[in-house]
Amino acid sequence: MTTAPVDPMIGRLIDGRYQVRSRIARGGMATVYLATDLRLERRVALKIMHGHLADDNTFKTRFVQEARSAARLAHPNVVNVFDQGQDADMAYLVMEYLPGITLRDLLKDYRRLTAEQTVDIMDAVLSGLAAAHKAGIVHRDVKPENVLLADDGRIKLSDFGLARGASANTATGQALLGTIAYLSPELVTRGIADARSDIYAVGIMMYEMLTGEQPYVGEAPMQIAYQHANDSVPAPSSKNPAVPAEIDELVAWATSRDPDERPRDARELLDRLREVEPGIRASHLPITTQATMVLPDAAAMAAGATAETRVLGGPLVATTAHEASGVDDTVALSASADRRRRRGYWLFALVLLLTGLAAGTGWYFGAGPGSFATVPTTSTLTPEAATASLEDAGFVVEQASRTDPVVPEGQVADTDPPGGSQAQRGSTVTLFVSEGPQILDVADVVGKPVAEANELLAEFTLLDPVKQFDAEVPADSVIATLGADGKPLPATYPERGEVTLIVSVGRVPPVEGLPVGEAEAALKAAELTVEHAAPEFSNDVAMDNVITADWLSDPMRPGDVVRLTVSKGPDLVEVPNVVDKTWDEARKILGDAGFELDYSAIADVAPGAFVVSKTSPAAGETALRGSTVTVNFAGF
Incomplete structure (x- = not known):
């Protein structure tokens, strides 16, 4: 019997902060894990890019783009991104953890949804998408796999890995991105996407939710792409007659092959959805019956009831031959009324008792000791202000301290339970006051390779390295480390403090003497x-x-x-003709031409009175400027 291999990431501590617990999902670009943020003591979803993509700058850029795109959005229908970083060769995102299922899982279980369920889900999806479009972001990969349905009822849009800025037209320039079943015609034919491409994908998704199948199928992706580019999406009611006409119109509008005929963004489609929503819900209300009319039965007729006897939910009134026995009937009815009155008193008392119990229970859990309240968010407040806020909310405050790399010393770092969560009134909330960042020893990384230095300094915030030429330090090794003030790092430094590595790129190429x-x-x-x-x-x-x-x-x-x-090459000068010139004349002429002078020895006789007979080099020849010309005199 063989066992499945254990994921090596399980149990690993990422970036000194995130403890991996279990694997949630795996995609083509990354794997998502459930992890614990040890610093904030909360569960998060940790998305780690596959190792074989780490050297691909395109995937790295797309991975970081997801964090930047989602971080620009603050909306209840968009999955929050808390952090992004790199641990050794692993790029990761830290996201909000939502226990639940995806819309794809829901469709697998139920095949198709009702119009009301579709409206509920699309309202949330379009709300999140509208926030993205307003922020100038095109999602480009809207599909059921990226719609999360949390256990607590929240619906959120995720996976902005293919998101781009929503300029007038966003050209991919690469192979078509996104899932082929939801690609808009303009993406298929021109490779161009904008906010209206997201709307097309929403329309296809609505069709699938209502009918249980995608509008276009084929054995090869190109067959499906061809249908997107050339066919019109059929009305959902052609597959599911229960779909109202208003939904058919929305799907047709969203999936128009011409982008100009679609809603310009998610907000326009959302507004239209909300306009028709009341009509959709009204047309699907449960059927109610009218009050029942009670007709006389055969026994009553046999007893002699006349045609005037009529039972309309009230007491039986009969004008019959038995009116003579009215006294006996009156006594019987009176006894029955007494019994009903006694039973009514007991019912009234029981109602009062139950009402009291309900009121007491409601008080206990609504305003009394058993009630729950929202823990106020007190981060960065002073301890005094935070304590007052928590006590006003009905909690008992217990103060503690801990280091925090972000919150300044003396301010509140966090609470347990954290701010925004629900806790029982009267329970104790621990207030953590920041001691400032933990002061850590700084490893000496000068001369070490960059990868090793990054590991040794992982507890600090490493900024982009600065490259520098150095003839002594090998390329890709550390020359120096600088702190946030631009000065060399001291022996100790605050946790998560900013560090800049000065990294060698080797020596400046020597080029003297080269062409x-x-x-x-x-x-x-x-x-x-x-x-x-x-x-x-x-x-x-x-x-x-x-x-x-x-x-x-x-x-x-x-x-x-x-x-x-x-270089212009050697500086050659023509030797002037100084033959028959006096020494003084020759010396000036040759000196002005840039030559040094020498003369053949004349024993103890000054050369000034002599006439030049020849020079070496001879007049008319070339010599290097600054070289020596030897002068001979006549008679010697």
């Missing part, structure tokens, strides 16, 4: 900006090669500037 094109390519590949100084002559560096590469920043980081000085 200028190769030098520019190497520097730009290292994400550096290149500018040029004026070219210079160089006797040592070939023409169009780099003489110097000057850094204009220290330290150097990607995007900084490197200034290149390029």
Whole structure:
């Protein structure tokens, strides 16, 4: 007998805060787990992206987009997102935990829903979707799997992983996203989605809820996509005659192939749904009967009742030949009335007793010691103000303290039970006063790889690393750690405090002596900006090669500037003709041309009086500027 493999995530502590308890669901992009937030002591849904997608920037971006999109919404019909982060190579979202089922589960169990049930669910879905559209967000994946039905009756829209900003038109540019059964015609034909694409998906979902099946089916996705693009969705009443005409009209409006003929957003469709809702409910009220008329039976007729005898729910009145026996009948009726009166007294007393019991029970649980009240939210209040608020609500306050990375020292961090929950009046509420963040030792991560540094500093808030060139520290290793004030981290630091890692990208590429094109390519590949100084002559560096590469920043980081000085080659100058010139004349002419002078030895005789006979190099030849020209004098 084989056993199912144990999920390695069960029992794992994520980011030092979230304890994984069990798996809830698994999708193509991520797995959702039930977890406990150890800091706030509450159950949450932890959505962890699959490991094999961690290196795919597209999926990472989409995963973070879900958190950002949902975080922009604060609506009772949208699943709340509390947190988003990364633990080692795992990207995760922390969401509100809603025990219950999805709309897909409900349809599997009941196949199809009544018009009233459909209206109830769609009212909640459209309310949440309207909030998203108002915030400029297109969901792009509306389907029964993303509608959550909580055990306590709440209905919420989830999974904004494909959400995008609702510009006039949002082009996907990729393969079509979302489930093919709910794709709008414009997504199929043009790959473009806006708020009206969500409306189309809502219309398809309404059709499925009312009929128990999707309007388009096929063996291949392209067959279904073709039907979306070319066919009109049939009326739900063609499959389920119980569907009222108002619902048929709503579905036809929402699923029009032309986006311009649909509601412009969820609010417009929701308003129309609420307009027709009373009529839908009125047309499906239970059938009531009129008061029953009691007709005389055959025995009464046999006893001699005349045609005038009439029983209409009241006492039997008969004008018969038996009126002579009226006295006996009166006595019998009087005795019966006495019995009814005595029974009425007992019933009245019983009603009073039950009323008293009901009133007492109502007082006990409604306003007395057994009643429940909402615990006030007191986070960030002073302990005195929080205590007063809790006592006014009927609770006994017990104060305790604990560290908190967010709430300043001396303010209320939280309560147990938490604010917003229900608790019995007169019960004790523990008030936690913040001691400020816990002060932790800081690990020395200088010189360590970034991945190892992230693990060692996981209890702090790591901001985006800053890349920097360094010839001594290997690439992708830590050069330094900075605190929120921009200064080096001290030996101890507050929990969840902001930390910035300075990470090496290796040395600045050495480009001196390289051809200028190769030098520019190497520097730009290292994400550096290149500018040029004026070219210079160089006797040592070939023409169009780099003489110097000057850094204009220290330290150097990607995007900084490197200034290149390029060689013009050797500085050659033609030697002037100074033959037959005096020494003084020759010295000035050759000096002005940039040459140093030397002359053949003349023993103890000043050269000023002599005339130049020749030079080396000779006149007309070229020599390096600054080189020496030897002068010979006539007669020597």
